[in-house]
Amino acid sequence: MLFRLVAKDFRANGLYLAISLGILFVLNAILSFGVLGSESGPVSAGGDAKLTVAIPMFFLVSVLGSKVASLLFLKIDDMSDSNTFFASLPVKRKELVKARYISSAILACVALVVLLLATLPAYFIYGASYSETFSLLHYPAFWCIFLLFIWFSNSISFPFYFRFGLARGVFTVVIIQVLLATAMVIILLDPDVREGILDFAEGALDWINTIHIALLGLGSLGITLLLMLGSAMLSVKFYKVRDL
C-alpha cells in the first residue's frame, strides 16, 4: 500500500513535478553561468570575495529550491483538497503520512540531483576545472549535507503541517523560528554567555574533527533518520485525529 501511495503522488503530479524541476534547473544553470563567467580568466585579487558570495548563493538556491520541491506534493494536496479524497479510500491515515515522508525525501533527492546537473552545462562550456567554487560544489559531501539538512528540516516542520494543515503549519513554523532567532539574539547579547557558547561550539567542532569522515557521515545519517522516524510517529499521532 505504501508503494501505491508513493507511486500515486508521482503519477498524479508528474506534470507539476516536471515544471518545478525545470524551473530549478534553469535557475541554477543561470547561476552557474554567472559564477563561472565572473570567475573566468586569471584569478583576481578579489577571487576569495567572489567565492564567499557564490557559495552562499548556491547554498540558498539549492537548499531552498529542493526544500520547496520536497513540499510540492503536500502543497498540491492542500490546494486541491485531495487529502480528504485519499483519506476516504481504503487506506489507513498512518500509511498516508508515511507515504508523504517517503515521497518528500525522494523529491528532495531528485531536486538536488537536478540542481547538480544544472551546474554541468556551464562547467563544460567554460571548461572551468580551475573554478574554486565548482571544485567545492562538485564535492559529493556538499550535496549529502544539503540532503541531510532538508530531511532534518522537514522532520522538524512536518508534524506542524500534519497537525494544522500546510498553510497554518508553515505559519506556525515561521513564527517559532522567528521567536527562536530573537531569543538567540537576546541570549547572545550577554558577552559571558556568548563567549561560553562560542567556546562550546569550538570544542564541539574540535571533537567532530577527530571523528573519521565515514563515521561522521553515517552518524549524521543515522541521527537524521531517527529524527525522521520520530517526526513521522508524531505526525501520524496528529493526523489520525485531525478533522479533514
Add this chain to the structure above:
Amino acid sequence: MKSSMKCCPFFMTAVKIKVKETSMINTLEISNLAKDYGDFRLEDVSFNLPQGYIMGLIGPNGAGKTTIIKIIMNLVMKQQGQVKLFGKDHQEYEVAVKKRIGFVYDTPNYYQHLNLRQLKNVVAPFYENWDEAVFNGLVNHFNLPLKKTLKKFSKGMAMKASIAIAMSHHADFLIMDEPTSGLDPVIRREVLDFFREFMQHEDKSILFSSHITTDIEQVADYITYVQDGRVIFSKTKDEVFEDYALVKGGNDLLDEDTKSALLGVRSGAYGFEGLTHNVKGARAVFGDSAIYDPASLEDIMFFTGMKTRKVL
C-alpha cells in the same frame, strides 16, 4: 424489473418493506453520535439504514448533514457515539469497510489537471475489486470524455465522473454528499435513475444528503431529517407522509391553544397553514372546519424550521 420500476416507482419500496419484516441487516448503524465545533454541535444523532434501501439525509444548509457523512467516512472524528458499517466499527475496521463503500463528494475538485483516464489510473490501484469493464461501462453510460481534463468538466460531468470512479469497485454502499445540488434537471434525473438501477441489486444501499427535497421524495425509501445538529426524525418515507399533514383553515380557528397542536404555522389575510405530525390530534382540535392536505418534505422542512428561525 427495470421497466416495472420505471412505470411504478413505488414497486420497489413495497417489495422491500416485505423483505424487511423477515430479515433486517443494517448497512449503517449510528448511535448517539456527538461532535462539538464550538459554534455548532452535532448531538445524539442516531439512525439505521437497513441493507437494500436508499436513505435520504435532508436538512437545511448547515444542519450537520456533511458532518454526519464525514464522521461515517472517518474524515471527521466523532467525540461520542458509535458508527457501524456492515456491522463493523467504522474506525476499527476502517480499511475493510471502505473497500465496500463508494464515496462521492459534493464538489469533487481534486486533481483537476488530470483527465478521467489518468484519475482512474491513480485511484484504481487502491481497490482490489476494481473492475475496468464496469468503469468503461459507466463512462459510456454517462457519455463522459476520457481525455478531457477534469477542470474542463461541467458540474454535472464532474459529478458523473465521481460516481463512475466511486462505483467501479463493486461497492455495496454508496455514500454521497449533495450529489444532485447544482445539477440541471436533465442530469439530476439521470443521476437519480442511476440510483434506481444500482438498487436493483438487493444487497446494495445508498445514503445521500440533499436539500432538494423532490429528489429525496423520488428515490428514497428512508428519510432522516437533521436540523441544528439533531435528528428530527428517521423513518420510512411512507411513515413520514402518513405522520405529517398540512392543516389549512381560517384565522378564526387559530388561538394559543390550537397553535400548540401545530409544529409550525404561518397566517395571512386568507387564513393559516400549519404542519402537524399528529393528524388525529389536529382533527380533534380543528375538526372539520380545517382542510388536511398531505405535507411534502419541503413543507416539513419549512415548518419545523420555523421555531429555529424565530429564535434566530
